Amino acid sequence: xxxxxDAIIIGAGTSGMAAGAELQKAGKNYVILDKKSDIxxxxxxxxxxxxxxxxxxxxxxxxxxxxxxxxAMSFRxxxxxxxxxxxxxxxxxxYNFTDYExxxxxxxxxxxxxxxxxxxxxxxxxxxxxxNEKLSxxxxxxxxxxxxNMGMILPRxxxxxxxxxxxxxxxxxxxxxxxxxxDKAPGxxxxxxxxxxxxxxxxxCYYPYNGRAPKDVLAEFTTEFPELEGELLETMAxxxxxxxxxxxxxxxxxxxxxxxxxxxxxxxxxxxxxxxWSGRMAGIAAAANNPLLYQQKWDSDIRPWLMKHHxxxxxxxxxxxxxxxxYMSLAxxxxxxxxxxxxxxx
Numbered sequence: 001x002x003x004x005x006d007a008i009i010i011g012a013g014t015s016g017m018a019a020g021a022e023l024q025k026a027g028k029n030y031v032i033l034d035k036k037s038d039i040x041x042x043x044x045x046x047x048x049x050x051x052x053x054x055x056x057x058x059x060x061x062x063x064x065x066x067x068x069x070x071x072a073m074s075f076r077x078x079x080x081x082x083x084x085x086x087x088x089x090x091x092x093x094x095y096n097f098t099d100y101e102x103x104x105x106x107x108x109x110x111x112x113x114x115x116x117x118x119x120x121x122x123x124x125x126x127x128x129x130x131x132n133e134k135l136s137x138x139x140x141x142x143x144x145x146x147x148x149n150m151g152m153i154l155p156r157x158x159x160x161x162x163x164x165x166x167x168x169x170x171x172x173x174x175x176x177x178x179x180x181x182x183d184k185a186p187g188x189x190x191x192x193x194x195x196x197x198x199x200x201x202x203x204x205c206y207y208p209y210n211g212r213a214p215k216d217v218l219a220e221f222t223t224e225f226p227e228l229e230g231e232l233l234e235t236m237a238x239x240x241x242x243x244x245x246x247x248x249x250x251x252x253x254x255x256x257x258x259x260x261x262x263x264x265x266x267x268x269x270x271x272x273x274x275x276x277w278s279g280r281m282a283g284i285a286a287a288a289n290n291p292l293l294y295q296q297k298w299d300s301d302i303r304p305w306l307m308k309h310h311x312x313x314x315x316x317x318x319x320x321x322x323x324x325x326x327y328m329s330l331a332x333x334x335x336x337x338x339x340x341x342x343x344x345x346x
Contacts, residue, residue: 015258015279016143021109022283040098068194163214164203
């Protein structure tokens with residue numbers, strides 16, 4: 001049978017472009033479709049990833065997309081408990097999402113074949129129907145994200161509300177990353193990330209409660225810390241489904257990647273490396289004409305890693321700040337090498 005493309009990728013986010021990069025390296029005929037007007041929109045939260053994982057799954061490390069390097073981090077509760085760590089070398093990278101995704105589109109594996117402002121209305125077998133045409137492909141890679149109406153397979157019974165403000169503040173002299181666990185943010189946390197020399201990201205994520213708006217929750221928290229008050233530059237907000245990573249990621253010639261199948265982790269940026277990793281593996285499988293390669297990699301490596309962190313943080317947040325406090329008390333007596341291993345997943 002004759003196809004228009006070897007593969008059609010729906011969604012020009014991290015996972016979709018990671019898949020496209022592999023297909024491009026293999027010399028395959030592919031296209032990435034996305035309804036947005038530009039790469040990197042809407043602006044989203046900065047993502048922190050341990051250097052171990054950056055190297056393991058081959059994420060880009062160009063300086064132009066790195067908001068800051070992590071040499072020291074601190075985990076705290078509003079009951080006064082804390083654990084802080086500093087290292088003599090870089091242990092993690094904080095990515096600027098917009099610059100990161102534009103780098104994937106233009107430079108990571110050369111300029112990718114992306115068609116923006118292209119809305120996909122339906123997918124049936126090997127045919128993709130947009131507003132203007134029908135396209136066919138041997139493989140379909142679904143990378144449309146958790147809030148898309150395309151092939152939605154993650155349940156929405158639980159969501160995490162996230163809100164973040166970029167503020168004009170000098171770079172901290174002690175920690176590039178601080179997480180506060182507080183009863184003001186049940187099941188979640190507040191954060192302070194370095195975002196360059198004179199920008200920091202102050203944010204909150206939590207399970208919705210009492211109908212309180214995220215902006216108000218963050219404002220109440222930051223009033224306790226005058227050092228977090230600075231000129232407001234940008235804001236962003238979104239809701240993320242929280243669930244275990246799915247077991248089946250292929251359906252015939254269709255492969256599901258990124259946040260359509262990943263667990264979104266409460267206290268880590270597992271969504272970022274999970275999205276890149278799953279997209280890359282799906283691209284490799286499509287280039288090899290064998291979707292089962294992706295399912296096998298998902299079963300053997302990707303899903304077990306996601307489940308490990310999902311269950312850890314589910315347990316960690318079960319009893320809110322009290323559980324975190326007990327965990328931090330234990331962490332204080334851990335050897336430094338163990339601390340790095342435990343917290344290095346970011």
